[in-house]
Amino acid sequence: MRDNQGMEFEAVIGLEVHAQLATESKIFCACPAAFGAPPNENTCPVCTGMPGVLPVLNRRVVEFAVRTALATSCKVREKSVLARKNYFYPDLPKAYQISQYEMPLAVSGHIDIEVEGETRRIGITRIHLEEDAGKLVHAGAFAGAQTSLADLNRCSVPLMEIVSEPDMRTPEEGGAYLRRLRDILVYLEVCDGNMEEGSFRCDANVSVRPKGQKEFGIRAELKNMNSFRNVEKALEYEIRRQTEVTLDGGTIVQETRLWDADAGVTVSMRGKEEAHDYRYFPDPDLLPIHVDQAWVEELEKTIPELPGEKVARLVSRYGIPRYDAELLSSSRRLADFFEASVAAFGGNPKVTANECIQWKDVVAAGKLSPETIAHVVEDRETGKVSATASRKLVELAIETGKPVRQLRDEKGLTQVSNARALEAIVDKVIACNPKEVESYRGGKAGLLSFFVGQVMKETRGKANPRVVQEVLKAKLG
Amino acid sequence: MAITREEVLHVARLARLSMSPAEADKMREQLDNILAYIRQLDRLDTADVVPTSHAVEMGTPFRDDSVHPFEEKEEILKNAPDREGDFFRVPRIIED
Structure with missing residues (x-):
């Protein structure tokens, strides 16, 4: 960003992601971690903080976090510590959140992202475990309401916090990092990655500084962004705001700001800062988490091919454009489907990729087989069906569950590519339209498409337009 | 002196404890x-020495x-002062 005196600013962005781990039960008790139960249905003495209870750590929570750490090149600590973060809030019955502070589970990793054709490495400071808090429902949303309603179902649902280094410089880089991180978690099947439902949440730290300056500016923390697009928009707004304040001779205040998606602005949360004195200390109820090398090695074997590796491999193995490879790799299932489709016939991977991308929602719903796509691509390449017919065939296959080739024959959707078979119809069209024939022969070459249209009409769309053109040109020429 | 009266009052406030001046002095x-x-x-x-987080390793x-x-959801809810x-x-938390 450049002001009228030619001074250039750059932004410094760090992101904190809270990902809900896709376990069956909560982090320290056997209550279901599922979403959407009636109020306080999924609670027990442990997660509501009754006196005398003892939390016990869910092994799968640690496995999921270690796998995430391995997938992001983090160093997994042999020993990490669960700590109490103390504060009072009605959604937190124990009056402390169990989290990790001085000794997180994993540190010092990175994720590579690609923005405008350039690869950037974004550092990951730490990954730690913690528990979620409950949910407050503001009953009778009128201004004068004196009470709120607490639902503690979410208390102690397992979360993993992933903190990046302040390595991003533009909102686009922030968005690319988040998408890649989300894809990794979904590939690992440790988090469902749903931002709207809150199982993948992001807070952003952002500051600006004159370009070339080494020291960071004073940062604001942005909250309340519930989509990738909103994160990018909030960052754009905040960078512009801080740049303007600085140019106007003002000073940036360290504060938390809420993104208001409707108004498209960030708004200061006044007066929340003084309470940040959490008095962390190791939780005496929970022993340190030990993750030995043997366990790490065992989990290492469960790491699938990750999105970045998959994109690179699809590009080099199938020669498809990077953009297509990115789209296909946005879901493991879709990428696998693509590869299975190519394998089923060995047809043009680019055409196959297009088909897979076009039908990606149906693929995601599991309603399409790779053979369907393979057969459709093969039939198009050999001229047996037209593009229009192939679309219709896939739709029919989804609807009826029948094989496309059977549908093709049943519905008579085979394309006529045989020139001899088309000659009679072409002759008829020429005979019926003497005026147009004259104009065409007189130089109006554009009329060719008129004749093609007539032939298509006569054949009810079954003729191969390319062959029709050839036959027409020969007959008219 | 290891702790000041101000620090005692600060910690008391974080713990939502109210105390009289005499109690604060005694506590200090x-x-x-x-x-x-x-x-x-x-x-x-x-x-x-490696920092110790727990006495028993x-x-x-x-x-x-x-x-x-x-x-027994009811057992949980019945402990609440209000439902x-x-x-x-x-109590409603005012956040603005």
Whole structure:
């Protein structure tokens, strides 16, 4: 960003992601971690903080976090510590959140992202475990309401916090990092990655500084962004705001700001800062988490091919454009489907990729087989069906569950590519339209498409337009 | 002096404890004694000692990720000073 005196600013962005781990039960008790139960249905003495209870750590929570750490090149600590973060809030019955502070589970990793054709490495400071808090429902949303309603179902649902280094410089880089991180978690099947439902949440730290300056500016923390697009928009707004304040001779205040998606602005949360004195200390109820090398090695074997590796491999193995490879790799299932489709016939991977991308929602719903796509691509390449017919065939296959080739024959959707078979119809069209024939022969070459249209009409769309053109040109020429 | 009266009042406020001036003075004196006692540890050279988070070191006790719902929701709710249906009713937190 450049002001009228030619001074250039750059932004410094760090992101904190809270990902809900896709376990069956909560982090320290056997209550279901599922979403959407009636109020306080999924609670027990442990997660509501009754006196005398003892939390016990869910092994799968640690496995999921270690796998995430391995997938992001983090160093997994042999020993990490669960700590109490103390504060009072009605959604937190124990009056402390169990989290990790001085000794997180994993540190010092990175994720590579690609923005405008350039690869950037974004550092990951730490990954730690913690528990979620409950949910407050503001009953009778009128201004004068004196009470709120607490639902503690979410208390102690397992979360993993992933903190990046302040390595991003533009909102686009922030968005690319988040998408890649989300894809990794979904590939690992440790988090469902749903931002709207809150199982993948992001807070952003952002500051600006004159370009070339080494020291960071004073940062604001942005909250309340519930989509990738909103994160990018909030960052754009905040960078512009801080740049303007600085140019106007003002000073940036360290504060938390809420993104208001409707108004498209960030708004200061006044007066929340003084309470940040959490008095962390190791939780005496929970022993340190030990993750030995043997366990790490065992989990290492469960790491699938990750999105970045998959994109690179699809590009080099199938020669498809990077953009297509990115789209296909946005879901493991879709990428696998693509590869299975190519394998089923060995047809043009680019055409196959297009088909897979076009039908990606149906693929995601599991309603399409790779053979369907393979057969459709093969039939198009050999001229047996037209593009229009192939679309219709896939739709029919989804609807009826029948094989496309059977549908093709049943519905008579085979394309006529045989020139001899088309000659009679072409002759008829020429005979019926003497005026147009004259104009065409007189130089109006554009009329060719008129004749093609007539032939298509006569054949009810079954003729191969390319062959029709050839036959027409020969007959008219 | 290991702790000041202001620090005592600050910690009391964070813990939502109210205390009279006399109580604050008494608390400061007692905390001062406790901290002074613990400070004896400062005489040891701990440069090569790994920080201790727990007195007993042993393997991490884990539980398997299986669900066993707690069936007595009413037992949980009945401890609350106030409720509305199956919600806990709590003072409204003003955030603006």
